[in-house]
Amino acid sequence: MLRQAVRRVAALGVGACAGVGACAGVHAQSLAGPPRANKEIHELEFRVSAAMAEKFDAWLPVYLKGLLELPGLLGAKILKPLKPAATKPAVIFVLGGPGAGKGTQSEYIVNKYGYVHLSAGDLLRAERKSGSAQGQLIDEYIAEGKIVPVEITVKLLMNAIEANGGKRFLVDGFPRNTNNLSGWQQVTGDRLRVMGVLFYDCPEEVMEARLLERGKTSGRTDDNLESIRKRFRTYTNETQPILAYYEQQGLVHKIDGTREVEEVWAETQDVINAFEQELLEEPPVTFRVHLHANESLLPFSARVARDVLKEWGEGTVQMSAASYSVSDSIKAFGLDALRSFD
Ligand SMILES: Nc1ncnc2c1ncn2[C@@H]1O[C@H](COP(=O)(O)OP(=O)(O)O)[C@@H](O)[C@H]1O
Ligand SMILES: Nc1ccn([C@H]2C[C@H](O)[C@@H](COP(=O)(O)OP(=O)(O)O)O2)c(=O)n1
Numbered sequence: 001m002l003r004q005a006v007r008r009v010a011a012l013g014v015g016a017c018a019g020v021g022a023c024a025g026v027h028a029q030s031l032a033g034p035p036r037a038n039k040e041i042h043e044l045e046f047r048v049s050a051a052m053a054e055k056f057d058a059w060l061p062v063y064l065k066g067l068l069e070l071p072g073l074l075g076a077k078i079l080k081p082l083k084p085a086a087t088k089p090a091v092i093f094v095l096g097g098p099g100a101g102k103g104t105q106s107e108y109i110v111n112k113y114g115y116v117h118l119s120a121g122d123l124l125r126a127e128r129k130s131g132s133a134q135g136q137l138i139d140e141y142i143a144e145g146k147i148v149p150v151e152i153t154v155k156l157l158m159n160a161i162e163a164n165g166g167k168r169f170l171v172d173g174f175p176r177n178t179n180n181l182s183g184w185q186q187v188t189g190d191r192l193r194v195m196g197v198l199f200y201d202c203p204e205e206v207m208e209a210r211l212l213e214r215g216k217t218s219g220r221t222d223d224n225l226e227s228i229r230k231r232f233r234t235y236t237n238e239t240q241p242i243l244a245y246y247e248q249q250g251l252v253h254k255i256d257g258t259r260e261v262e263e264v265w266a267e268t269q270d271v272i273n274a275f276e277q278e279l280l281e282e283p284p285v286t287f288r289v290h291l292h293a294n295e296s297l298l299p300f301s302a303r304v305a306r307d308v309l310k311e312w313g314e315g316t317v318q319m320s321a322a323s324y325s326v327s328d329s330i331k332a333f334g335l336d337a338l339r340s341f342d
Contacts, residue, residue, distance in 0.1 A: 050282035096200030145230030150183030200257035
């Protein structure tokens, strides 16, 4: 009987069985074609939960290098460079007028959900205090209720994000104008995943009363009536258009910030829970590898299945394997374009 040009050998959970051939559910899918060459390309596909994808991406090339020591294995290529959304740090922006309750709710979120809280205002105030060259400029902007140039703010934010290495960030009080927004987009590109915007909506008279109260103890140079009013103008003229921008993208979650802290918190949790759910439901990431070998797929696939099970445990990685004769696979996959892992 003619050997099939393509044999889809298995679609199995690595944890489900010890060897490919022994698995229930193994099936052969026949595609017409005469036998060509002895050499085969073994295509292995790994489906990895989004949460594990980054670690798997780091492990796979190292593992394949070791695997190449096996006799009969001629080479290995990783087909798909990895850049899934799931591996990017998630960012939630927290916006609202001065005194709307951004900092208060952010603290609650940090305590319950473990997000890293980055307040643009706090970072700027810390930078000012550190006595850096730009300290005086920051000082003037803050007292005047104006928005500091983004080159300064985005650098502080990115330094904090990179230094922290966390996965979920609350970016509070940013982006506050178009300059903030474009600077952020330029610097972060697609490295971060913006999940949405928490927007605390509160009328000026409520915010003003809160800020004057806060000013009795905050020690902030801008919690006085003159600066507060300037900040309100900046908020209306510069920040509200940013909210409109994100609203158009369906990313804004508006929360009535006038109510008691606990009531605001209850609604905040609903929004964060929805984000958390979204992050959990991230689809798995698929990695594809081609192994070049002399004949016989089964021993290699079984070996990889065992190794993956040992390394990653039951049910973590789903693996399937297929075998192609070299002449067919060159056509099917444009092998010239493949990325070598080394
Ligand atoms: N829902 C609320 N009801 C009453 N006071 C609040 C509420 N949320 C915050 N505050 C108080 O109002 C002031 C401003 O809140 P804060 O969280 O610092 O606002 P923001 O970070 O938006 O400037 C603080 O003194 C805070 O304790
Ligand atoms: N993205 C930002 C955030 C804050 N700032 C400056 C200007 C703001 O009036 C002050 C205070 O901001 P902060 O968010 O700490 O406090 P309020 O929301 O105004 O109460 O910091 C900025 O220049 N750019």
